[in-house]
Amino acid sequence: MKQICCTILLFFAFAGSHAQDFADYFQNKTLRVDYIFTGNAERQNIYLDELSQLPSWAGRQHHLSELPLEGNGQIIVKDLATQQTIYKTSFSSLFHEWLSTDEAKETAKGFENTFLLPFPKQPAEVEISLYSPRKEVMARYKHLVRPDDILIHQRGVSHVTPHRYLLRNGNEKDCIDVAILAEGYTDKEMDLFYQDAENACESLFSHEPFRSMKDKFNIVAVASPSTDSGVSVPRENQWKQTAVHSHFDTFYSDRYLTTSRIKSIHNALAGIPYEHIIILANTDVYGGGGIYNSYTLTTAHHPMFKPVVVHEFGHSFAGLADEYFYENDTMTDTYPLDVEPWEQNISTRVDFSSKWEDLLPADTPIPTPANKWEKFPIGVYEGGGYSAKGIYRPAHNCRMKTNEYKEFCPVCQRAIRRIIEFYVP
Template sequence: MKRAALILALGLSLGSGTFAQTFEDYFVDKTLRLDYIFMGNADKQDICLDELSVLPQWAGRRHHLSELPLEGNGEITMKDKATGKVIYRTSFSSLFQEWIGEQEAKVVKRGFENTFLVPYPKQPAEITVVLRNASREVSATLVHEVNPSDILIHQRGEGDLTPHRYLWQGGSSDKCIDVAIMAEGYAANESDLFYKDAAVACEALFAHEPFKKLKDRFNIVAVFSESKDSGVSIPRKDEWKKTAVSSHFDTFYSDRYLTTRSVKAIHNWLAGIPYEHIIILANTDTYGGGGIYNSYTLTTAHHSMFRPVVVHEFGHSFGGLADEYAYDEAPSPLYPYDIEPWEPNITTLVHFEDKWKDMLEQGTPVPTKPQADEKLIYTKVGVYEGAGYTKKGIYRPTTECRMRINEAPVFCPVCQRSLERTIRFYTE
């Protein structure tokens, strides 16, 4: 149940190359789908271009095109080949980069699918993909060109679309954030069950601020990606199912970590349907889930904690929020003590001024001891030790939050501010 990203002030870009532009200057109303393989081990990582595809519509942002709202673990930059101007940027995290911190990565070389969506350029463009390690140093780079007239760019999404229905429409795709809720482990006769579960996920999301007050900036579509089997794979029980995106528990041998490496399959199911962010519902009552920034949320639909967990995981995949819980005395390989994490809701205090220092009441001690008054438990902003899987040396904004425990009724004020900034970046 992982990952996240650092929120930046709105209107600011990372690095040089920002200039005034309109969407129509460099792009047509189509999507360029980029499929890559991230590969390697703990010592060396690499990026391989797998396939390029074109989708019939662009559902992403049409402004702030050369800016980043979140830093992420990696970045894609598109430049106009003729002028060298940066015309689009996006950021992400990946399951591969999490795996690099696992023991297996020290002895085995593996490859992971990754897919990203960018607007379709009018003219030849140069694309640069960068991966960064836990110290935020560049660990792998790929530069390649895209010629929009290339006959080998795969055309997708023009024929029969996966069955779908809209659960909420705040407006047109060019003005709203399009979220697709997908089925995983729902057999042919379970479509009604899926649409019911998707409606619950939608309701749970809009019960939380800031999604509630900014509901009209979203479109939610439920997509029935049919599976051959009902249920999902649980390797520790020797249960393997044939499902739409081949998800399974026990990722990195963690019982509750539910993910999929079949990322291309996710996007193939969605081809032709406007989408930017993805929630995958697993047809099981086994507890678990996972959320990867700008990749996907995957969570179980029939556990009693379904509602809080789907919102928590969407906090990762959409909002770039870190886990605020802690279970280990040693520092996580993802968060060195001498590096300020790029997640907006945790800090090592190395550069706390870049986080929520401005939200502290005057006189608040840093670090802050937990409040005895439970009335303030979710709203009193301080600097509380224990976050990012580590009990010592990493700090969170409040004693409890949706990103820390399932019982928390809300996102803390710091997470709410970060989420609202992200929503406004995409829609204003």
């Protein structure tokens, strides 16, 4: 699926970074920040919508001022009194992708975006930035957060969506917490949802490195009810009342299933510890999408459900790029060919040393001929990131390229492993 999870890995590049003690700056609570990203292809803006407080913090309590991935956007939290950076995170968004559409050239729109930050003990300054594919700042916005602000909305206290743990290896401090959310399931269909969630969990942990690092995860299935069964398919004039308002035909692409109602996702999860989100749609129509540090959304009853949910989680969790491409070179403007992409599993070779160059055998031809894939399991194969020319992928095939291939390639596996180790050392 086309997505805008974007990554350049910054692991182990923080020798000079100052390590913060979580308890010095933060409470064991979550600050949920809702923004509206607005604009068009020419100009973008960021506006603060609402602040909320959640009962506990499920995110990392180390590497606080470091980024594992650059992303298409970043948030920096500073202690107001000292101006010391006390937390960073990165992300991508549906808004970023929309900016590349023809519609964005003709009109302006607003998109919801929600981010989870540790709740500060003292007043803090939050700065959020959006970046272009050329890594230029498109929009930047600063605002203050005062922890005693009476208008910070307390959520997840009086009402918590019914949920069930499918995997629990420890508390939220020691594990990566993934919430699997129901979309298009009525109250009467929740047994079906829990079974679908079990299938998603089983598929995810059948892939390395998730399989060997399973003990670092908690998985909770959240039974958010919908009024209608199924999800909206606009091209068939089918509009459903569902928990998170998802629909196919995003940006007029038949199989692109997303939701722009991000607040409804997080409202359904309030009071449940979570960091990463998988949304299961109750339909057999093929489709899905994955956005880095936002969500994975995929259909639960198509025959390709199991490989697709893992592929999309590769986007949303690990910031992996699509490794497939189009022979007619559609979508070739997604990645500028004179800029190294942020994702770890594709390269324009502008800065190949930052990618998988260290994994190549000495005799590897660059580019690597497609007919040599058996001799070179890791190579530099042309075609990836939707473009047949100028962008390279590390393997002939991979879970990030086709649904039929059974595993992530070695480069993708390393990228996922590094993300897991960043969150849970």
